[in-house]
Each structure stands twice: as C-alpha cells, then as structure tokens.
Amino acid sequence: MSPSLTRQAGAPSTDRPSPTGGPLGRPRATAWLVLLLTVIGLGAAFALGPGDATTTKAAGTGLPPSSQSAQVAEILKGFPSGAAAPAIVVYSTTDNSPLTDAQRSVIGQRATLLGALGLVPAAATPRLVDGKVATVAVMLPTGAGDDLNAAAVDRIRSVAAQDLPAPLRSEVTGGPAFRADIGKVFAGADTNLLIATASVVAVLLLITYRSPILWLVPLFVVGAGDRVSGILVGVLAPHAGVQVDASAAGILSVLVFGAGTDYALLLVSRYRDELHLTEDPFTAMARAWRGTAPAVLASGTTVVLSLLTLLAAELTGSRGLGFAGAIGILTAMFFGLVVLPAALVLPGRRIFWPLVPTVGGPVTADRRGLWARIGRSVAERPAQVTVAGTAVLLLLATGALGIGTGLAQADSFRKTPEAVLGQRTLAAVQPAGAADPLTLLSTTTAADQVAAAARQVPGVAAVTPASHTDRWARADVILDAAPGTPASNRTIKQLRRVVAGVTGADALVGGTTAEAYDTAEANARDTRVVVPLVLAIVLIVLIALLRALVAPLLLVATVIASYFAALGASWTIFRTFYDFPALDSNVPLLSFLFLVALGVDYNIFLIARTREDTLAGHDTRRAVLRALASTGGVITSAGVLLAAVFAVLGVLPLITLTQIGVIVGIGVLLDTLLVRTVLVPALVLLTGRRFWWPGRPESAGPQAGGRSA
Secondary structure: OOHHHHOOOOOOOOOOOOOOOOOOOOHHHHHHHHHHHHHHHHHHHHHHOOOOOOOOOOOOOOOOOOOHHHHHHHHHOOOOOOOEEEEEEEEEEOOOOOOOHHHHHHHHHHHHHHHOOOOOHHHOOOEEEOOOEEEEEEEEEOOOOHHHHHHHHHHHHHHHHOOOOOOEEEEEEOHHHHHHHHHHHOOOHHHHHHHHHHHHHHHHHHHHHOOOOOOHHHHHHHHHHHHHHHHHHHHHHHHHOOOOOHHHHHHHHHHHHHHHHHHHHHHHHHHHHHHOOOOOHHHHHHHHHHHHHHHHHHHHHHHHHHHHHHHHOOOHHHHHHHHHHHHHHHHHHHHHHHHHHHHHHOOHHHHHOOOOOOOOOOOHHHOOOHHHHHHHHHHHOHHHHHHHHHHHHHHHHHHHOOOOEOOOHHHOEOOOOHHHHHHHHHHOOOOHHHHOOEEEEEEHHHHHHHHHHHHOOOOEEEEEEEEEOOOEEEEEEEEOOOOOOHHHHHHHHHHHHHHHOOOOOOOEEEOHHHHHHHHHHHHHHHHHHHHHHHHHHHHHHHHHHHOOOHHHHHHHHHHHHHHHHHHHHHHHHHHHHHOOOOEOOOHHHHHHHHHHHHHHHHHHHHHHHHHHHHHOOOOHHHHHHHHHHHHHHHHHHHHHHHHHHHHHHHHOOEHHHHHHHHHHHHHHHHHHHHHHHHHHHHHHHHHHHHHHOOOOHHHHOOOOOOOOO
16 A cells, blocks of 8 residues: 555655665665666667567468368478469550560560579460460469568569560569568568657657656657567567567567556656655655556556467467567566666656646645546436446447458558459459469379369369379369458368368368468457457456456456447448458457457556555545546556557558557547546446455455545
C-alpha cells in the first residue's frame, strides 16, 4: 500500500532522506549505477548481438510436418529437379491485340534465355493461349531463402522485359513471384515501422507532458528497450527452437513501444503526485514505484503469458511471434521499472519544467477535473449507464455478422504488385488457377487412376502428368478458381477426399495454393486452442491480483465484449472505406490476443488502484471514483498512444497488418474511452462491496466501515 494514500491529501510530508540515503544506502549513487550499467549493457549488446530480431529468411510454409503440403514439399526434394514451383512469365500486349508472328519470335528467343535461369530449361517452352497471351514457365526451387528467391525473380523479370518492342509487355506471376513481392513489403519494414512508431510516441508524449524535457526520457528509455528486446530475441530464439520472421520482428517494436510507453505514463503520473506530497524526489520515486509496480507487473505478466500461449500453435510464424512478443514485454517491464525511475529521479523536479509540481499541491485523485466529473455522473445513474454502455458494445458487435475470413492471394496487397497483374492477365484467357497449379503426388502404380479421379472433381480444370521417381508420380492440377478463394479451398478439400479414396495410391495434394489452405486450417485450429488459454490466463491473473471472483469475471466479460465490438466496427470500416473482401485467416486470433491481453491492462490499472484505495480506508464506491479521477487522464493518454502505435502497422502495404492495426486500435480506444471510463465504474458502483467477493478489502482497511462518498 502506498503511504501517500494514508496521508491527508495536499498535506506535505516531512520525510527527508536518511543519512545513509534510505533503504538502498545511497539512492543517487544507485541511480547513477543503474544508468551506467544500462549504457554498458547497451554497448555490449549492440557490439556483440545480432542486428535485429529476425532469425530466419528461409522460405517455408510454417506448417507442421503432418500437413499434406509439408509432406509434398519433403517428398519433392527426392525428385531430380527437387522441390520446385514455376515463376510464370506472361507475355501480352498493352492494347489486348493478338500476338503477331514477330512478337512470337521475340518471345521464343527470350524463352531460351529464361530457361537458363531455372532448374529445368526444357520447361521454359512458350505456350500460346487464346492467341493473345504466351506463357513461359521458369522452374525455381521452393526451398530457397527469401533473398535468393527474390533475386531469382528479379533476374527473370529483368530478362523477360529487356528491350521488348511496344506494345509487347511481360509480367511475372506464380508462387515464387508472389513470395518475392511479399518480401518487398518487408524490405526496410523494421526501419519504417521504428521511425513511424517513435514519431507517434514522441508527438503524443510531448502533447501529454507539455514539457520540452520530460518527453525525451521515456522516449529514449523505451527506444533502448526496443533495441535490446530485438537483440535478445535474435540471441534466444534459436536456443528456444523458434523462428522469428520479418513480420514478427516488426510487430515486436510496436508491442515494446506501446506497452513500454504505457508503463512510463503510469510511473510518471504517480511520481508527479508524490512530488506534491514530499520534498525529496527519491522518496517520491520510491513511493511512486511501490504504487505502480504491482499493476505493471500484473498487466505485463498477463500479456507475457498470453503471448506464450502461441507456443501451442501449429504455425511456426505464430510461435515465433509469441516468443518474440513475450521477450519484448519482459524487456519493456524491466526498462520501465528499473531504468526509467533512475533516469527520472536524477534531474529532480526540474524535469517537469515548466509545470513543476510543488509540495502541498493537490494530488490527481483530489482534483475536481474532467474524470472526477465523469465519475460523479456515472455514480448518479450506474444502472442506466451499464445498460447504455452494453447496448453500444452490442450494436457495434452486430457489424461482425456475416464477416468473412480468408483472403485470396491476389487480395493480400493494398498496392497491386506485378505478380497480381500477371495473374489477372492470365485469368482472362484461361482458368484462374493456372498461375499457381497444385501438385498431386501418388504412387507410380496408381498414377493414372489418381489422375482420372482428380479430373472428375468439380472445379478441377486440368490434370497434367509431370515427372516421377521410382516410387512417386507427380501431376500438376489447375483449378478453375483463383488461389486462396473460397471456391479454390472447397476444391482442394474435395480433391484430397477423392484421391484419398484411391486404394494404394497414398495420394497427397500440395503446392503453394494448398499451403495457403493448410495455413488457414491451422489458424482455425490455433484459434480454438489459444483463445481459451488466453481467457483462462487473464482470469487467473486477475483472481490472484484482486483476490476476488466476481471482479475478474466481470472484467473478462467486458474485455470480450469490447473485442467483438471492435471486430464489428472494424469490419464495417473495412467494407465501407477499404473494400476489403475478407479478413486474413490469422487476423481474428492475433487481434484477439493483442486486444484481450493489452486491453485488460487498463482494467488492471483502474481496479488495482480501486482496491488500493479501498484498503486505505475508503468504501468501494468512493474508491472507484477516486481511482477513476487519478488514473483517468493517464490511462486515456496511454490508450490513445497504444491505439496510435498499432495504427502505425498501416504504413505497410500488406492487408493483414492493416487489419490487425485497425482492429486492435479501435478495441483499445473502446477499452479506454467506454469500457474503463464508463462501464467498469458503473459495474463496481452497482455491485458495491460484492464486487470483491469472496474477498473483503473494505473490512481489511485501516478504517473498517470506510468513508462515505
């Protein structure tokens, strides 16, 4: 319990630092030592550690070995050409006119050069489609790293397009080309995200503190924590057996800046209040730390444990994100509770200039400001406020009715890359699935029977035998539907069922289109596993922190309600302003994880302060109003900042990250401005001391019976 809560508000403390400097001996020397060790540690980490959190650039589905796509990829390694996929060069004219003999001759000459860039030169034979389009398939290894694949695709695009006579044009599509274009999205992404995130944090801190000095301290401390977290992830991930890709590394910075700045806002707010009550900055910081640390540790632990539930996921990308995020939050807590106090306390009160707190001034909880007025308004009609707040959440949640998941391959980008343009050109003259055919494997003895069965599946446009080994025969399957569409997924599911029924065939269906389908199925499975784990963890942490059952259940219910409200509101925005056809398959899980784990933070900050004031002698009604008045401003600032930080994900031209950023941003704003401000205080006022059942903090306080409101 913070000593400040047991003193009369506004009465200055007579505390002075002891001759030995307090419990740490010499607090000023200790603070300098913390900063010195931090600088030394940063220098060593930057000099000896990896450059960033990314631990893998290798290609891979991220799927478990048991999936059909992963099995096909493994078997194809035994083929003479290895595991390969075609980069398809699509030749057409800009005026949509038929190809002339001269243009066909140019394409034939270019095909010879293109064949030398692939694994199977003979495969690069021009194929004329409908007289207007010619295709050349260049086989590339699917096991190549992203950098090698991108370089190969760039060479193909350069050779294909060099000095083409107008109006002839070339576009490169197919699985390797899509992979390369996705990789370009993340080229420089870490730097762009870091700059954008730091800029947003800097502006909001400057607005919040209205000081030319104070905002720099948390910004530099959190920024240092972000860099350290990236290095730690890069070092520890290989030992933990997880892989961290570029997207996880980018989200890591967003998490560290968002959570780290939230912790800083809470500590600075409490420190400012304590400076009104005591002259000594070190005593004020010690009390502020004791008042802030339990809530920060509880909220941080909730986020860390929630992120670690992703280790139960099937997809390696999700496991990497969970591990990286957990390390990032732990690092943010360390810098927020160890490094930041030392950096804040050494300059003394001057760091708040020009709004320097003076001894004897009112603490936040006793000021008659906006949040105190909101609290009194809620207290007048708690039942009506509860009904109205719940109705708003339910109304927003209705926007999620009819929501679709699963983006087609061509719909994954906010800006149309060349791979999508080539796919559209090809889809105009032949089945949409021709740009990325499935790979059908079966035993050589049953190859003809399997191919015949596959041709009978609705949605299959063509089955073409390709190559074989002593045991396995391979065929390419072209679908009518474009890769990643619901129709394509239905055909893959039915195709697998049909070929599995051929006795002795051991048939498997793979390829990049099948990988996308398997990934969506794995995401659905991970959602069923991870969501209950996250809710259980949040509930257990709240029970341990509040020593109650009713309060945790109500708080978890409000967080779930705000998630569905955010999902519904976001889907309405996506359909109205962005024209997104669906959510990507991993968006519901990741947005739920971030929103529930981070959103419950604000409830923890509010209710932990309520319980603290209750133990200090206030009844529950008075305690929640004081907590709202004291935490309202800082939590609102933290929520707006966190929402803005997640919105930074929109700087990347990948729809998945835009969707996560918007959903989490809206959800955090709902938690901050509606749930925590209105709904939770109303629920506390309605339930009264029963909110703490079976605990009885009112009876445990120094003045049993409490004070009246």
